Amino acid sequence: MRIDIVTLFPELCGSFxxxxxxxxxxxxxxxxAHCHQIRDYTQNKxxxxxxxxxxxxxxxxxxxxxxxxxxxxxxAQCAQQGRAAPHIVFLTAAGAPYREAxxxxxxxxxxxxxxxxxxxxxxERVIEAFADEELSIGDYVLTGGELAxxxxxxxxxxxxxxxxxxxxxxxxxxxxxxxxxYPQYTRPEVWEGRAVPPTLLTGDHEKIAAWRAERSRARTRxxxxxxxxxxxxTHPLAVPKWKRGEKAQLARTxxxxxxAAAICHAAWQxxxxxxxxxxxxxxxxxxxxxxxxxxxxxxxxxxxxxxxGDEPDALVGVHRQSGEISRLxxxxxxxxxxxxxxxxxxxxxxxxxxxxxxWLEVPSSNTGAQRLYRRMGFVPTGDAKALDGAPxxxxxxxxxxxxxxxxxxx
Ligand code: SAM
Numbered sequence: 001m002r003i004d005i006v007t008l009f010p011e012l013c014g015s016f017x018x019x020x021x022x023x024x025x026x027x028x029x030x031x032x033a034h035c036h037q038i039r040d041y042t043q044n045k046x047x048x049x050x051x052x053x054x055x056x057x058x059x060x061x062x063x064x065x066x067x068x069x070x071x072x073x074x075x076a077q078c079a080q081q082g083r084a085a086p087h088i089v090f091l092t093a094a095g096a097p098y099r100e101a102x103x104x105x106x107x108x109x110x111x112x113x114x115x116x117x118x119x120x121x122x123x124e125r126v127i128e129a130f131a132d133e134e135l136s137i138g139d140y141v142l143t144g145g146e147l148a149x150x151x152x153x154x155x156x157x158x159x160x161x162x163x164x165x166x167x168x169x170x171x172x173x174x175x176x177x178x179x180x181x182y183p184q185y186t187r188p189e190v191w192e193g194r195a196v197p198p199t200l201l202t203g204d205h206e207k208i209a210a211w212r213a214e215r216s217r218a219r220t221r222x223x224x225x226x227x228x229x230x231x232x233x234t235h236p237l238a239v240p241k242w243k244r245g246e247k248a249q250l251a252r253t254x255x256x257x258x259x260a261a262a263i264c265h266a267a268w269q270x271x272x273x274x275x276x277x278x279x280x281x282x283x284x285x286x287x288x289x290x291x292x293x294x295x296x297x298x299x300x301x302x303x304x305x306x307x308x309g310d311e312p313d314a315l316v317g318v319h320r321q322s323g324e325i326s327r328l329x330x331x332x333x334x335x336x337x338x339x340x341x342x343x344x345x346x347x348x349x350x351x352x353x354x355x356x357x358x359w360l361e362v363p364s365s366n367t368g369a370q371r372l373y374r375r376m377g378f379v380p381t382g383d384a385k386a387l388d389g390a391p392x393x394x395x396x397x398x399x400x401x402x403x404x405x406x407x408x409x410x
Contacts, residue, residue, distance in 0.1 A: 041073070114145075261286050361402065
């Protein structure tokens with residue numbers, strides 16, 4: 001790859017590109033970098049590069065002509081080398097936000113030219129004439145485009161084959177796959193009373209990979225919900241296959257409704273035990289759940305019992321008319337085995353078959369369920385309401401009931 005930087009400070013850019021990892025890679029011929037002085041292309045005696053803005057206002061604006069001539073010289077050099085015409089990027093505070101996905105994309109060009117502004121910016125006409133795109137490295141203003149161009153150059157060049165020792169060096173890192181990286185540790189095992197997480201010392205590569213993947217998702221969820229949402233959309237959960245002896249059947253008889261109520265009771269108690277007062281939990285008996293299920297059935301709800309062998313272990317409620325799904329409960333001891341995902345897919349299929357869009361509500365405290373919903377194509381609608389007014393334990397904030405709507409492509 002050939003990278004060119006068009007700037008008023010070529011020494012500054014050049015020294016960065018010839019230091020450390022990039023410097024060694026350039027010395028090994030893994031890329032070619034050229035930094036061009038805009039001033040060398042001026043046509044006035046004073047070698048002036050800027051002037052007052054038309055219309056008045058503070059600061060100075062870079063002339064179009066020296067930048068245009070510098071870019072023409074770069075284009076000619078690339079052509080002389082038999083290379084493709086350079087992809088030209090202007091670094092501007094008003095450009096499109098720069099992300100790792102752009103780094104990957106720009107790394108695919110044979111020649112990349114980065115143009116740095118200064119003072120108040122650059123005469124718009126040269127941007128219109130030459131820019132393939134404008135990029136901003138963040139929502140803040142720098143004094144010049146050099147740091148921005150170096151950010152782009154560094155993030156693009158480290159993706160060039162051979163620059164990093166191993167491809168995994170960047171494929172595991174933050175943003176590569178829309179997730180933030182897991183925390184890293186090195187020696188000693190205990191530092192100032194803080195121990196390295198024990199899993200990392202087991203030598204069990206599968207366990208370590210699972211721990212890292214979980215930390216990476218948890219960190220992204222907490223720090224960058226926007227990235228996590230995108231990751232969920234691009235990483236749909238593969239619903240596990242139904243095993244032999246596993247089925248979902250409509251709860252018709254009183255006995256089946258009783259089994260359904262017992263599952264609701266056990267899963268609900270498990271879910272709410274860290275939120276609600278013991279008195280409130282005790283008042284919600286299996287009988288109270290049975291009555292609620294019977295009432296809901298009269299209002300058009302159908303409840304499906306999931307059984308593995310002969311044992312009922314999960315439940316889902318479907319309201320085909322409105323598309324609502326509720327009471328997706330899995331017995332605590334059967335959670336984490338993919339039953340929730342199977343039942344949710346089952347309920348969605350029933351509703352979609354009627355041409356209705358599935359939706360559901362979930363307490364904001366139930367982050368595990370929300371993860372499952374997102375990875376199964378549900379997105380938050382932004383609607384939230386108070387959750388059933390349950391008395392919470394002291395210091396526990398009242399969760400809200402969040403609405404999710406199915407939006408995956410069929
Ligand atoms: N007047 C411009 C504005 O308000 O958008 C800001 C000009 S800034 C002081 C000077 C130069 O720094 C710009 O021409 C651009 O090259 C560079 N620059 C400043 N902030 C940047 C950012 N966030 N991303 C990329 N380049 C930036």
